Amino acid sequence: MNEIITARGSLLIAGVTIDGATVDIAVDEKGTIAAIGKDAKKTIDADIVIDGSDRIAVPGLVNTHTHAAMSLLRGYADDMILQDWLSQKIWPLEAHLTGDDVYAGTRFACLEMIKSGTVAFNDMYFFMDRAAAAVDDMGMRATLAYGFIDLGMEEKREAEIKATETLVAHVRSLDNPRIRVAVGPHSVYTVSPEGLRWCAEYAAEQEIGIHVHLSETEKEVVDCVARFGKRPAYLLDDCGCLTPRTVAAHCCWLDEAECRLLAERGVTASHNPASNMKLAVNRAMPYHWLKAAGANVSLGTDGCSSNNNLDLMEEMKFAALLQKFAWNSPTLLPAGEAIEMATAAGARALGTGPGTLTVGAPADIVLLDARAVCNTPLFHADSNAVYACNGGAVMTVLCQGRVLMHEREVPGEEEIVREAAAAARSLVDRAQDSS
Ligand SMILES: O=c1[nH]cnc2c1ncn2[C@@H]1O[C@H](CO)[C@@H](O)[C@H]1O
Numbered sequence: 001m002n003e004i005i006t007a008r009g010s011l012l013i014a015g016v017t018i019d020g021a022t023v024d025i026a027v028d029e030k031g032t033i034a035a036i037g038k039d040a041k042k043t044i045d046a047d048i049v050i051d052g053s054d055r056i057a058v059p060g061l062v063n064t065h066t067h068a069a070m071s072l073l074r075g076y077a078d079d080m081i082l083q084d085w086l087s088q089k090i091w092p093l094e095a096h097l098t099g100d101d102v103y104a105g106t107r108f109a110c111l112e113m114i115k116s117g118t119v120a121f122n123d124m125y126f127f128m129d130r131a132a133a134a135v136d137d138m139g140m141r142a143t144l145a146y147g148f149i150d151l152g153m154e155e156k157r158e159a160e161i162k163a164t165e166t167l168v169a170h171v172r173s174l175d176n177p178r179i180r181v182a183v184g185p186h187s188v189y190t191v192s193p194e195g196l197r198w199c200a201e202y203a204a205e206q207e208i209g210i211h212v213h214l215s216e217t218e219k220e221v222v223d224c225v226a227r228f229g230k231r232p233a234y235l236l237d238d239c240g241c242l243t244p245r246t247v248a249a250h251c252c253w254l255d256e257a258e259c260r261l262l263a264e265r266g267v268t269a270s271h272n273p274a275s276n277m278k279l280a281v282n283r284a285m286p287y288h289w290l291k292a293a294g295a296n297v298s299l300g301t302d303g304c305s306s307n308n309n310l311d312l313m314e315e316m317k318f319a320a321l322l323q324k325f326a327w328n329s330p331t332l333l334p335a336g337e338a339i340e341m342a343t344a345a346g347a348r349a350l351g352t353g354p355g356t357l358t359v360g361a362p363a364d365i366v367l368l369d370a371r372a373v374c375n376t377p378l379f380h381a382d383s384n385a386v387y388a389c390n391g392g393a394v395m396t397v398l399c400q401g402r403v404l405m406h407e408r409e410v411p412g413e414e415e416i417v418r419e420a421a422a423a424a425r426s427l428v429d430r431a432q433d434s435s
């Protein structure tokens with residue numbers, strides 16, 4: 001194994017390119033960026049030196065909406081509409097999930113995210129104590145939410161409340177600054193207003209985030225108006241779920257007033273363009289309205305069975321292209337903004353730092369291959385990163401100053417892949433046996 005991966009201590013990335021300039025980046029032993037510039041090497045006596053020549057440094061990417069362990073369901077059910085996909089394929093299979101599956105699937109998802117430059121993610125799923133163990137093992141950052149679904153049933157609500165409280169207590173007991181917890185009311189169509197209200201109150205009391213799906217399909221909006229007499233964002237707001245600690249995934253069918261409401265409440269809207277196109281939700285997030293209103297807009301992949309990968313580099317391209325196409329505007333969401341969505345906006349949403357390469361920021365750093373085909377010629381690094389490259393251009397990944405991948409080597413990769421394949425096989429077998 002490359003010794004840079006196993007070494008611990010202060011670190012220097014020597015002669016790396018940032019915004020076209022060649023600089024050194026010094027990282028102290030706490031994992032904070034101590035200096036950037038030509039003289040940065042003088043500020044520390046580095047234990048580890050990474051050669052930054054032929055490398056472009058960018059901030060670590062932040063995936064603000066996923067269901068990581070769904071990596072086990074990659075390719076299990078494709079080419080369906082959302083409601084059928086969930087109710088006929090995904091939920092019946094998820095009924096057989098075990099904690100061991102979620103551990104294997106989340107570790108596998110972390111591997112894929114690291115290999116494509118992601119250092120932090122916002123997750124909503126089940127058996128999240130096991131997801132926490134996987135995140136800890138892999139050295140990433142994550143905000144973990146138990147997917148709260150009560151389907152309007154009081155008994156189920158009590159169970160979901162218990163599961164949420166148990167996870168919050170568990171994550172607090174880990175006392176790991178890289179791992180945070182949030183409350184995860186799944187959506188307005190799977191959680192009753194009583195459930196949503198409990199989630200909002202509990203999140204406020206615990207001072208933790210809220211992770212929710214919002215306005216993914218037109219049906220969600222139409223049904224919500226029919227049942228509750230208001231559109232989904234207003235229902236969430238009435239229940240107290242729209243806060244500066246809230247990440248709302250999708251936001252495809254928001255109207256202009258709802259966009260303003262999200263901005264006023266300080267909500268982050270997570271764009272998930274690949275999932276939206278694959279499930280044909282038939283409307284792109286109105287990014288221009290959210291942006292005009294001043295909302296924080298971040299980027300996510302959604303789960304691996306509606307994407308079907310966790311490559312946020314690739315997702316930047318989907319975002320930039322989908323917005324242009326859907327709103328008939330070639331100037332909408334330029335490359336620089338797509339990178340902001342995938343870095344600073346995500347970091348703001350999850351509270352993991354500024355999401356920039358600046359002194360005092362956590363050393364969440366990605367090194368891209370400047371000699372890769374996709375980076376040649378190198379007129380505009382942002383343009384290449386968004387439009388030409390994908391996660392394959394990521395060579396080295398640091399999270400809080402710790403090297404999670406170097407020269408594309410991640411410790412334990414083969415075993416992680418083998419275990420995920422076995423877990424996926426066994427899950428599907430168990431589901432078939434019972435049907
Ligand atoms: O695009 C989506 N829309 C709605 N639900 C989804 C989507 N992707 C995954 N899940 C479902 O959300 C729950 C998370 O706890 C899981 O049941 C997962 O299958």
Ligand SMILES: [Zn+2]
Nearest residue numbers: 213249302303
């Ligand atoms: Zn989702």
